[in-house]
Amino acid sequence: MKRVAxxxxxxxxxxxxxxxxxxEQQETLTEYVGHHKDMKIAATYIDDGISGQKxxxxxxxQLISDVQNDQIDLIIFTKLDRxxxxxxxxxxxxxxxxxxxxxWFAVSQPYYDTRTAQGRAFIAQSMTWAxxxxxxxxxxxxxxxISKVKNGEAITGSTPFGYTIKDKHLVPDENAxxxxxxxxxxxxxxxxxxxxxxxKETFGISRTRPGIRNMLKNRMYIGKYRKNDNYCPSIIxxxxxxxxxxxLPLNVKSNNKNDYIFQxxxxxxxxxxxxxxxxxxxxxxxxxxxxxxxxxxxxxYRCRYHLSDSKDCPNKKTVKESxxxxxLLDHIEELIQFELIAVENxxxxxxxxxxxxxxxxxxLARLKAAYLDDVIGLDEFKRDRQELxxxxxxxxxxxNISTANKKSDxxxxxxxxxxxxxxxxxxxxxxxxxxxxIDSISMDDERNLTVKFLESTYVLTNTxxxxxxxx
Numbered sequence: 001m002k003r004v005a006x007x008x009x010x011x012x013x014x015x016x017x018x019x020x021x022x023x024e025q026q027e028t029l030t031e032y033v034g035h036h037k038d039m040k041i042a043a044t045y046i047d048d049g050i051s052g053q054k055x056x057x058x059x060x061x062q063l064i065s066d067v068q069n070d071q072i073d074l075i076i077f078t079k080l081d082r083x084x085x086x087x088x089x090x091x092x093x094x095x096x097x098x099x100x101x102x103x104w105f106a107v108s109q110p111y112y113d114t115r116t117a118q119g120r121a122f123i124a125q126s127m128t129w130a131x132x133x134x135x136x137x138x139x140x141x142x143x144x145x146i147s148k149v150k151n152g153e154a155i156t157g158s159t160p161f162g163y164t165i166k167d168k169h170l171v172p173d174e175n176a177x178x179x180x181x182x183x184x185x186x187x188x189x190x191x192x193x194x195x196x197x198x199x200k201e202t203f204g205i206s207r208t209r210p211g212i213r214n215m216l217k218n219r220m221y222i223g224k225y226r227k228n229d230n231y232c233p234s235i236i237x238x239x240x241x242x243x244x245x246x247x248l249p250l251n252v253k254s255n256n257k258n259d260y261i262f263q264x265x266x267x268x269x270x271x272x273x274x275x276x277x278x279x280x281x282x283x284x285x286x287x288x289x290x291x292x293x294x295x296x297x298x299x300x301y302r303c304r305y306h307l308s309d310s311k312d313c314p315n316k317k318t319v320k321e322s323x324x325x326x327x328l329l330d331h332i333e334e335l336i337q338f339e340l341i342a343v344e345n346x347x348x349x350x351x352x353x354x355x356x357x358x359x360x361x362x363x364l365a366r367l368k369a370a371y372l373d374d375v376i377g378l379d380e381f382k383r384d385r386q387e388l389x390x391x392x393x394x395x396x397x398x399x400n401i402s403t404a405n406k407k408s409d410x411x412x413x414x415x416x417x418x419x420x421x422x423x424x425x426x427x428x429x430x431x432x433x434x435x436x437x438i439d440s441i442s443m444d445d446e447r448n449l450t451v452k453f454l455e456s457t458y459v460l461t462n463t464x465x466x467x468x469x470x471x
Contacts, residue, residue, distance in 0.1 A: 002073040003042035004033055005063055009082045010048060022046055025078050032076060032107045042072055064093065067102050075104040080123070082106075090123075149226050160220050162235050170220070170232035178203050179221065183236050183244055186216060189428065190247045190264070190435060216244050247435060260299050261430045262324055262441060268303040269444030271313040275301040280318065298322065301443070315445040324441065327449060328434070329422065335451060336414045343410070360392050413437060 006029040010022055026044065033039045043066065045059040066072050075097075077083050083104065084090040097104065145155045153168045162179030163170045181202075186195045192209050199205050199212070207215070219225060222241045223234035250264030266275035280300045284293035299321035305313040364385065371381040425433060442450040 002039045003071065004039045005042055005066070005072045005075045006030070006033075006044040007060070007063060007075055007077045007083065008044065008046045009057070009060075009077075022048060025082070028078050028107060029076055039074070042066075064096060067097060067100050070100060072102055075102065076107055077104070078106065078108045080106050080109055149228050149231065152228065152231050160218050161215060163220070163232070172233055172235055176235045178205070179215075179235050182212070183216065183221070183240055186212075187240060187243050187247065188432060190250060190432065192216075213248065216248060246439075250435060259427050259431065260301075261321055261427060262301065262434065263431070265434065265438060265441050266301040266324070267440050267442040268305070268313060268315050269442040269448065269450060270315040271303065271305055273303065273305055273313070275443065276304040277301055315443075317443065317445055317447050319443050319447060324449065325430075328441075328451070329419065332419065333414060336410055339453070340410055340414075357392060360388050364388050409437075
């Protein structure tokens, strides 16, 4: 008695267009086994909505595992394209089946026979054409989608929250103000979990954390999709969207109930990983009765990778949150002054680099003309051209920053008087305040703090109470 596995696969478009449904395949295969007294159904494997060009299919993987465990003698399916549409995947799988003496049969295409060399060769040729057809279909679909995106048309029926489809185009619907509120709330709190709770309690809408995170990353909300920057009407101002993108990586999950001002900003100066926030408790010296005085817990940051079993980070230092906070307040004005100077220098560098690039472009043109006029040989032309192109690439890596806006923002921050009112801010407000202009604060194994913001980095070294700066 042969143990038979029924394999059924359908992709959603084929099921809708051609009626090649799961039920019809299962009925056909079951009827086939019923007409053979030497067969019995060992198991049925169904992959729904998965392309035949993909090798990673859940039920298919289970089928191969059962074959390797010698639980299957024969595999049947309706047509060859239900089994595979990729010649490479077919051949690799066939090696496994032959090693365990397992054959397969397409009940609607009985001329396919893997038991003979001629049959296997015929199947390999057929798979080649099936793969070609699948790839051509994929190329046509991609071309159609590219055209739709270029013309601002929706390519699926699924829409981001706050949008609906009208005349094939995405347009904001009645939930658009709620989507804006989600972005604004996260921008204020930098908390995905808090945004989930806010959405549920304020609007009665349930979303998971990954769902909110994906929503906050979706560029359609600023009207951009793939290569079309005017794909649809925007719901979110681009400035708000970019602010959210900067804060998302700082949203570090913590198991503690405490709120840490610099959580997500603090990084290890040795290994580059985020520093772990926690509470540290200090005890006094033992009393006469053996007890110790317990001081209030304080918020601290340290690299957890030094504490792990592998100890793959040499940084064993711990820094108090209050120390980092006081240090920044003492020196932030000096940092901003240095940053203003750096912005001006950057502006001059960009202007200077543009002039240098023009000179290199002129040299490349003259070099090409010399080669075409047989003044220099091919080897000399290639060598000199490579040197000039490498010099050009070095200038291309220079960021052409918007110096005017950055300088204005820094000056507004410096003279706003916000630092004078810092003491009355809540912990959440302090957290948002520092994140609004600081990219990261790293601490090395000597407790040197590196403050990075607006694309410039300075090191503040605490030596006998004095601070020094170096680039």
